[in-house]
Amino acid sequence: MNQNVWTRFDVAARNLSPFVFTLFLVIVAMVPFKVPGLSAIIPSLGLISVYFWVIHRPDLMPAWVVFLVGLIQDLLSGGQLGVGTMVLLLVWLAIAAQRRFFSTGTFMLIWAVFVLVAAGAQVLIWSFNCLIVGALLDARPLLFQYLTTVAMYPCIAWLFVQVQRGFVR
Amino acid sequence: MKKAAGPMSHIAAPVRAWAQRFAFLFLVIAAFALMLLGKADTLLVERIRAVATDAMAPILEVVSRPVDTVGDIVGEAQDLADLRADNADLRRENERLRNWQAVAQQLEAENAALRELSRLTAEPGMRFVTARVIGDPGGAFVRSVLVNAGTGDGLAKGQAAMTSDGLAGRVAEVGLRSARVLLLTDINSRVPVIVGDARDRAILAGDNTNQPKLLYLTPSSDVRPGDQVVTSGHGGVFPPGLPVGVVAQSGDLAVRVQPYVDWAHMEYVRMVDYELPGILLPATIATPRAVELPQGTQR
Numbered sequence: 001m002n003q004n005v006w007t008r009f010d011v012a013a014r015n016l017s018p019f020v021f022t023l024f025l026v027i028v029a030m031v032p033f034k035v036p037g038l039s040a041i042i043p044s045l046g047l048i049s050v051y052f053w054v055i056h057r058p059d060l061m062p063a064w065v066v067f068l069v070g071l072i073q074d075l076l077s078g079g080q081l082g083v084g085t086m087v088l089l090l091v092w093l094a095i096a097a098q099r100r101f102f103s104t105g106t107f108m109l110i111w112a113v114f115v116l117v118a119a120g121a122q123v124l125i126w127s128f129n130c131l132i133v134g135a136l137l138d139a140r141p142l143l144f145q146y147l148t149t150v151a152m153y154p155c156i157a158w159l160f161v162q163v164q165r166g167f168v169r
Numbered sequence: 170m171k172k173a174a175g176p177m178s179h180i181a182a183p184v185r186a187w188a189q190r191f192a193f194l195f196l197v198i199a200a201f202a203l204m205l206l207g208k209a210d211t212l213l214v215e216r217i218r219a220v221a222t223d224a225m226a227p228i229l230e231v232v233s234r235p236v237d238t239v240g241d242i243v244g245e246a247q248d249l250a251d252l253r254a255d256n257a258d259l260r261r262e263n264e265r266l267r268n269w270q271a272v273a274q275q276l277e278a279e280n281a282a283l284r285e286l287s288r289l290t291a292e293p294g295m296r297f298v299t300a301r302v303i304g305d306p307g308g309a310f311v312r313s314v315l316v317n318a319g320t321g322d323g324l325a326k327g328q329a330a331m332t333s334d335g336l337a338g339r340v341a342e343v344g345l346r347s348a349r350v351l352l353l354t355d356i357n358s359r360v361p362v363i364v365g366d367a368r369d370r371a372i373l374a375g376d377n378t379n380q381p382k383l384l385y386l387t388p389s390s391d392v393r394p395g396d397q398v399v400t401s402g403h404g405g406v407f408p409p410g411l412p413v414g415v416v417a418q419s420g421d422l423a424v425r426v427q428p429y430v431d432w433a434h435m436e437y438v439r440m441v442d443y444e445l446p447g448i449l450l451p452a453t454i455a456t457p458r459a460v461e462l463p464q465g466t467q468r
Binding site for chain 1: 189192196199200202203207214217229236305307310311312313315349376377378432433434
């Protein structure tokens with residue numbers, strides 16, 4: 001009985017790790033790094049994380065977890081509420097609809113698709129922000145942010161592969 | 170999840186698929202509702218944000234410590250290398266500042282005498298709350314930082330936030346132990362200022378670039394690059410005379426201001442508590458404002 005409780009606890013903790021790591025990355029992206037101009041183009045680590053886990057462990061990154069991550073990110077970042085949440089949900093939908101395609105994908109293929117998905121996400125973020133503010137916003141910082149996000153993907157993915165081997169079973 | 174076994178499973182699977190689709194739709198609608206809420210009820214959203222940042226502040230504080238430490242070590246190594254040159258510079262500056270001190274003392278005495286003579290209403294005193302920058306949420310459309318002080322430390326919405334260089338922004342949201350400072354460069358930032366020796370009034374408006382614009386300058390005003398920009402105190406929230414920056418470019422299209430603040434190296438900010446008649450001691454009110462103000466910062 002006692003053994004059973006601990007096993008369950010262990011399984012729950014392991015299953016929680018994708019969410020915890022995603023949240024951790026969202027927070028890391030907010031640390032003041034004191035590098036000139038970095039904060040405007042800091043990679044969207046939350047997007048990378050959600051993309052990775054939805055592809056590799058969709059059971060541990062259901063839509064409601066994605067919603068929660070987006071909500072926390074929106075609340076902390078001070079940006080328009082709901083925009084990040086909506087975009088992450090749409091990314092989730094896009095990948096969930098093509099799950100079979102990814103199940104056989106190599107790393108390069110998954111990265112290539114991420115290049116497209118991230119582009120779509122940034123365009124959506126820009127559009128929603130423009131709609132809410134009611135003005136055409138400068139899209140250049142978003143473009144740079146897109147580039148850093150795409151470039152950062154392999155590093156985070158490598159990290160998560162280790163996490164997947166170590167924590168998640 | 171335990172799977173329904175037996176003859177029921179072929180019914181349960183489609184039902185579950187429908188339930189999942191419905192749940193997703195519900196989440197999308199919820200996200201859309203959040204967007205509307207963010208647009209409609211800013212006060213409520215502000216409160217929710219304050220609670221969220223309060224909850225995350227301890228984590229951010231811990232995570233940002235090592236970064237600060239590394240930055241400090243690099244800074245100290247650089248300082249050590251520049252020690253001799255700095256020393257010579259400082260000696261020279263000290264000499265220059267001594268002159269300024271004499272001038273300031275003279276002006277202060279003169280100021281006090283003139284105030285007495287004209288019976289000018291005493292300016293309210295100021296109190297400073299210093300806080301550490303624990304978060305720089307970044308992103309393409311927001312310029313703000315999170316600090317580790319809140320209402321518990323005497324912070325209130327609207328207070329001016331300064332670094333040792335000059336005005337950085339204003340407090341936009343306050344939680345119990347954390348607050349968000351909206352920087353001058355944010356697209357939503359508007360600060361009433363006075364420009365140059367002619368003391369032209371204008372509004373300093375951010376547009377997410379590093380150099381905010383001056384709005385509503387009178388056409389006759391003659392603003393030139395190098396003119397000092399200070400807060401005007403109009404609106405009553407910011408004290409007048411806080412150093413903001415210098416005019417960087419002036420043209421027909423836009424007059425832009427280069428703020429004094431070094432955005433990349435904001436480690437501590439001071440919040441200026443301007444109107445606190447209940448807490449201030451009579452002695453602080455009696456002191457002329459000029460003494461406490463970091464005015465006349467020479468650039």
